[in-house]
Amino acid sequence: MPTKTVDRRIERTRQLLQEALIAVILEKGFEAATVQDVIDRANVGRSTFYAHFQDKEDLLLSGFEHLWAEFEKHLNAASANNEGPWGLSLSMFQHAESQRRLYKAMAGKQGGNIALTYIQKYLSGYLTDHLKQQLAKRKKGFPPEILSYHIASSFISLLTWWLDNDSTYSAEQMNDFYRQLVEPGVNMIMQNG
Amino acid sequence: MPTKTVDRRIERTRQLLQEALIAVILEKGFEAATVQDVIDRANVGRSTFYAHFQDKEDLLLSGFEHLWAEFEKHLNAASANNEGPWGLSLSMFQHAESQRRLYKAMAGKQGGNIALTYIQKYLSGYLTDHLKQQLAKRKKGFPPEILSYHIASSFISLLTWWLDNDSTYSAEQMNDFYRQLVEPGVNMIMQNG
DNA sequence: TAAGTAATCAAACATAGTGTTCGGAAACGT
DNA sequence: ACGTTTCCGAACACTATGTTTGATTACTTA
Known part of the structure; x- marks a missing residue:
C-alpha cells in the first residue's frame, strides 16, 4: 500500500486553524467569530487560510x-x-x-x-x-x-x-x-x- | 387625556424598516441580512436607520x-x-x-x-x-x-x-x-x- | 544532505458593509 | 404660514472579506 503521507505543514496549519476556531467560538460565539480572529489567533497568513478553507463555515x-x-x-x-x-x-x-x-x-x-x-x-x-x-x-x-x-x-x-x-x-x-x-x-x- | 401623537414620519419610517426586515429575513435569513439590505428595501436613508435603531438586532x-x-x-x-x-x-x-x-x-x-x-x-x-x-x-x-x-x-x-x-x-x-x-x-x- | 517541490507569507487590491457626522431639503404639527 | 423635527445624501474612517502576486521557507524523497 502506498505511503499516503500528508505534508507536515498542511497538517499543522489545519490543526492550528481548527484549534483557533474552537477557542474563538468559546470566547465570542461562532456567529461573531471572524476569519480575521481565527488567523490572528492561529498565527497563520490570510492567504493560507483561504488555500485550505472557503470560509469559517467550511472550517x-x-x-x-x-x-x-x-x-x-x-x-x-x-x-x-x-x-x-x-x-x-x-x-x-x-x-x-x-x-x-x-x-x-x-x-x-x-x-x-x-x-x-x-x-x-x-x-x-x-x-x-x-x-x-x-x-x-x-x-x-x-x-x-x-x-x-x-x-x-x-x-x-x-x-x-x-x-x-x-x-x-x-x-x-x-x-x-x-x-x-x-x-x-x-x-x-x-x-x- | 393628552393626545400623545407621534410624528407621522417616525411612524412611517419605523413601519417601513420593520416590514423590510421581515421580508429580508424570509428571503435570506436574519444572520445573512444586512442593514444595507433593509434600508435598500425600505427606501430609507442610511442615517435615518441609525437615528431609530442601533443595529439589525435592535430593529x-x-x-x-x-x-x-x-x-x-x-x-x-x-x-x-x-x-x-x-x-x-x-x-x-x-x-x-x-x-x-x-x-x-x-x-x-x-x-x-x-x-x-x-x-x-x-x-x-x-x-x-x-x-x-x-x-x-x-x-x-x-x-x-x-x-x-x-x-x-x-x-x-x-x-x-x-x-x-x-x-x-x-x-x-x-x-x-x-x-x-x-x-x-x-x-x-x-x-x- | 542536496534538489526539487510545495506550502507559507506579507503586501496589495477591490469590494462590501458598518456606524457617524453634517448641512440642506422636505414634511410635519399647531 | 411658521417654527420645529425628521429625513436625506454625501462623505468619512474603519473593519472584514476574498483574491492575487512573487519571494521565502520548510518539507519530502531520492
Missing part, C-alpha cells in the same frame, strides 16, 4: 466531520450495549462527555446551527427508519415526522443544556433524564396510534 | 416586543379557557396561527435566536413558578430546571417545525400533539419524583 464543518467520524467509531465499539434510540443517545452523551470542549464549541449555543442541524437530521433519519415498522401498523396515527422530530430535538436540547451549563451530571444520568422525559409519551403514542 | 427586538405585547393581549383575552401550561401553549399556537408571517420570520429557523431565546426564558420562568409547589414536595426528585427546560424547548421545537414547514395542522392540533408527546413524561416524573 467548522471540517472539524465537525472529524469529530463525527470519531463518534461513529465509538458507536460501533459500543454497539453491543447501546442499541435502539436510547442506546444511540447514550453513546452520544458518552462521546460528548469525553470530548466536552469540542462538543461545547460545536453543539453548544455558541456553536451556531451547523453541527446541531446535522445531528438533528441524522437522528431524525435514524428514528424514522427505526420507528417505521411499528408506526406502519396504525392507520390514522400520530404524524411520524413530528414524532421523530420531537425525539431528536428533545435529545439535542438536553445535550446543549448539559454543555452550556457545564453540568456535572454524568452521561448516563443525562440519558436517564432523557428517557424519563421522552419515553412515556412515545410509548403512549405507539400504543394508541 | 428585530423592537418588532418582537410589539408582537409579544399583542400576544399578551390575546393571552389575557383567552385566560378563561387557556389556563395552565397547556393553555399557555395553546394560546401561543393560536396567536402564531393568526400572525404566521411575523412568527415565521421571528420564531422560524431563519429568524435567529433572539425571539426564541426570549420565549424559552419566558416559558421556563412560567413553568418553574407553576411546577414549583408540586416539585417542592419531593426530596431527591428529578432536577426541576431540566424539567422546565424540556417542556419549554419541546414547545419551541414544535412551533418552529410548524412554521418552517408551513404545516397545515391547526393550532389546536399542534397543541394536542404537544400534549401527547410531553405530558405523559411530565406526569410520570411528578408522580414518582
Whole structure:
C-alpha cells in the first residue's frame, strides 16, 4: 500500500486553524467569530487560510466531520450495549462527555446551527427508519415526522443544556433524564396510534 | 387625556424598516441580512436607520416586543379557557396561527435566536413558578430546571417545525400533539419524583 | 544532505458593509 | 404660514472579506 503521507505543514496549519476556531467560538460565539480572529489567533497568513478553507463555515464543518467520524467509531465499539434510540443517545452523551470542549464549541449555543442541524437530521433519519415498522401498523396515527422530530430535538436540547451549563451530571444520568422525559409519551403514542 | 401623537414620519419610517426586515429575513435569513439590505428595501436613508435603531438586532427586538405585547393581549383575552401550561401553549399556537408571517420570520429557523431565546426564558420562568409547589414536595426528585427546560424547548421545537414547514395542522392540533408527546413524561416524573 | 517541490507569507487590491457626522431639503404639527 | 423635527445624501474612517502576486521557507524523497 502506498505511503499516503500528508505534508507536515498542511497538517499543522489545519490543526492550528481548527484549534483557533474552537477557542474563538468559546470566547465570542461562532456567529461573531471572524476569519480575521481565527488567523490572528492561529498565527497563520490570510492567504493560507483561504488555500485550505472557503470560509469559517467550511472550517467548522471540517472539524465537525472529524469529530463525527470519531463518534461513529465509538458507536460501533459500543454497539453491543447501546442499541435502539436510547442506546444511540447514550453513546452520544458518552462521546460528548469525553470530548466536552469540542462538543461545547460545536453543539453548544455558541456553536451556531451547523453541527446541531446535522445531528438533528441524522437522528431524525435514524428514528424514522427505526420507528417505521411499528408506526406502519396504525392507520390514522400520530404524524411520524413530528414524532421523530420531537425525539431528536428533545435529545439535542438536553445535550446543549448539559454543555452550556457545564453540568456535572454524568452521561448516563443525562440519558436517564432523557428517557424519563421522552419515553412515556412515545410509548403512549405507539400504543394508541 | 393628552393626545400623545407621534410624528407621522417616525411612524412611517419605523413601519417601513420593520416590514423590510421581515421580508429580508424570509428571503435570506436574519444572520445573512444586512442593514444595507433593509434600508435598500425600505427606501430609507442610511442615517435615518441609525437615528431609530442601533443595529439589525435592535430593529428585530423592537418588532418582537410589539408582537409579544399583542400576544399578551390575546393571552389575557383567552385566560378563561387557556389556563395552565397547556393553555399557555395553546394560546401561543393560536396567536402564531393568526400572525404566521411575523412568527415565521421571528420564531422560524431563519429568524435567529433572539425571539426564541426570549420565549424559552419566558416559558421556563412560567413553568418553574407553576411546577414549583408540586416539585417542592419531593426530596431527591428529578432536577426541576431540566424539567422546565424540556417542556419549554419541546414547545419551541414544535412551533418552529410548524412554521418552517408551513404545516397545515391547526393550532389546536399542534397543541394536542404537544400534549401527547410531553405530558405523559411530565406526569410520570411528578408522580414518582 | 542536496534538489526539487510545495506550502507559507506579507503586501496589495477591490469590494462590501458598518456606524457617524453634517448641512440642506422636505414634511410635519399647531 | 411658521417654527420645529425628521429625513436625506454625501462623505468619512474603519473593519472584514476574498483574491492575487512573487519571494521565502520548510518539507519530502531520492
